[in-house]
Amino acid sequence: MRGRARSPRTWVGLAGLVALWLAGCASDGAYERAAASDPTERRGVHPPLAVAFQYAVENTPTADYFPLEGLSGVAWGEDGMLIMCDSARGRVHALDPRTLTWSAFDDPGVRPYRPLAARVDGFKVLVLDGSSRAIYRFDLNGAYQDRIVDLERLDPAYDTAPRDFDIDRDGRVVVTDAGEQQVLMLDSFLGLQSRVGNPGPHREQFDQPAGICFLPDGGFMVADTGNRRLQRFNRLGYGEAVIGGPFDARNPFVAPMGVDSDRHGNVYVADARGVVHVLDGRDQLTMTIGPDQPLESSLLTPVAVAVGPDGKLAVADRERAAVLVFRLLYE
Secondary structure, X not given: OOOOXXXXXXXXXXXXXXXXXXXXXXXXXXXXHHHHHOHHHHOOOOOOOEEEEEEEEOOOOOOOOOOOOOEEEXXXXXXXXXXXEEOOOOEEEEEEOOOOEEEEOOOOOOOOOOEEEEEEEXXXXXXXXXXXXXXXXXXXXXXXXXXXXXXHHHOOOOOOOEEEEEEOOOOOEEEEEOOOOEEEEEOOOOOEEEEEOOEOOOOOOXXXXXXXXXXXXXXXXXXXXXXXXXXXXXXXXXXXXXXXXXXXXXXXXXXXXXXXXXXXXXXXXXXXXXXXXXXXXXXXEEEEEOOOOOHHHOOOOEEEEEEOOOOEEEEEEOOOXXXXXXXXXXX
16 A cells, blocks of 8 residues: 655655754764863863962971971871871871871881872872882871782883872872883772883873872873973873973973872972972963962972862972972962
8 A cells, every 4th residue: 555645845854854963963973072182171270369378397306207308298188187208217297187296107117118109098098119119008097007009010020110109089090100211000900001101202201200190080190300391191091281391482390290180170280490380270380389489488399299178288398398288279
């Protein structure tokens, strides 16, 4: 039985619907390609407008942590606990925000012990030891738990010299390796996932990589000290941007060391020339802390930075032998 023929108006309507559907698919695909090609367009810009100096942990003889001889890493706990590493003395100190008392972490029992960096992961504190090339785990009271990563055993063929590390909410770990001029990416089971970079001045190459931090989008930022720049990578370890460098006429970096980011994606860079740079979520320099600071909050050789959950910025200054704490002032 033959069906009733459709009118020309009906066919025109159907053709229009198909055209609209195809256009929508094309526009969605174009948006996805644009987002993939430029991830910075998806990141908001909400940089701090200023900083206010709060206090300094000075190297005074009456302090429980005295003497500070080799400040390296600094970190914040979720409750405001301030943690600082002394790589020269082999000690990790913590300030309890409730009682305002200092305590020392346990010695993990390795010799020599050279804690370079610390990170708080939930109810645990992870500490990177440059001598044993391992990451140790402590509880929030500083009691030693165990060794969770042995970087030497990941691949004995490599001469690993770790400098800094970070851990994200999924348990992934990234480590800068100044021995092989690369970044180690560990999965959530703390197994080696990939190696990023090799020696050199080009994109995705390193010369003495130092500080490293995860970004809110899952990527990470690396302070490429010898090349006087930062390099940003996505969560898969592919290079996305190079900020600064010896051939950039407006390069603000002299010796970028420690890096950290806040929840808005702003990046804080400790530059050993005596300043801390602040970059917004699109890698634009928005502020430099240091040149105009009064004497009590002046910086000499900052080597590490950490952003706390309550909007505080801690700066470890090795030459001054002090940790300076600022409050970040947003809009």
